[in-house]
Amino acid sequence: MTTGLYGPDGFFVREPGGPAEHFRTSVHASPLFAGALLRLIERFDDALGRPTTFDLVDVGAGRGELLTTLCALLPDDLAGRARLTGVEVAPRPHRLDPRIGWQRELPDRIVGLLIATEWLDNVPLDVADTDDHGRLRRVLVDPATGAEKLGGLVDPADLFWLHRWWPGPGRAEIGWPRDAAWADAVSRVGRGGALAVDYGHLRTERPAFGTLTGYRGGRQVVPVPDGSCDVTAHVAMDAVAAAAGAPYRMIRQREALKALGVDGARPPIDLARSDPAGYVRRLAAAGAAAELTEPAGLGGHWWLLHTIGIDARGSMLW
DSSP states (O other): OHHHHHSTTOHHHHOTTOGGGTOOOHHHHOHHHHHHHHHHHHHHHHHTTOOSSEEEEEESOTTTHHHHHHHHHSOHHHHHHEEEEEEOSSOOOTTOOTTEEEESSOOSOEEEEEEEESOGGGSOOEEEEEOTTSOEEEEEEOTTTOOEEEEEEOOHHHHHHHHHHOOSSSOEEEOHHHHHHHHHHHHTEEEEEEEEEEOEEOGGGOOTTOOOEEEETTEEEOOOOSSSSEEEOOEEHHHHHHHHOSOEEEEEHHHHHHHTTOOOOOOOTHHHHHOHHHHHHHHHHHHHHHHHHOTTTGGGSEEEEEEESSOOOTTTTO
């Protein structure tokens, strides 16, 4: 999975157009998503006392789509203080706004907000399954065809994580590499917040057959780790939340976006008579908002928000 996604010919490196050519995330769906994040960013800026430099870090930045939109939306005062950084294995995109920094590794100390939109689902992991004797074995895959077979027994570290976070029988995705990756990301935030937006599940509802799959050209495909397609698995959200060790709140994207002013309600029909062009614009915005908040789609994603070194009691940040 590591080689297929991040190797020299990996999926996130080889495609000039980037992941947006193969699947649609909230970032690609509508600028309403970035607008909601902007409201969250402004609340963190207030909570931090409007620091001289406000870090805005996008982990798994793709081709810089989110930061490019935020760059255009930031109000003048915040734009003058904001330090925008995309963290991505792919080279810096051509024509990216010069105000946006670009690097492979996370910054050492962040004062502001770290955002990871559909990053954790692409942090590589191993898969385990039970054999005929009920023993958990590692699932091996042919990198050319995606064909699977059972390998050796899982190691003690894997077994420890599985007993705690995925105790049911059958196929399981061993999520501790995601826990470690997220804990490291959150540890880089000196003051501010860390937000993960991803599809996932909780301990009480782990999928019996796992979620590992592939995407290519907008279609779900066999997850062949040869660099030709995305290879992804849902995130054990409660496990990554606990691993970070910082106060957090976790809600569905539908709730988070509504709290940040994104509403899929249709505009009043009277507006079509008094302001037809305005009605069309608001109708289009309502359609985009509906896609972002659809419970069976993007609206079902989890928002996991950690706060570090600030007073974030109540719902102030939402």
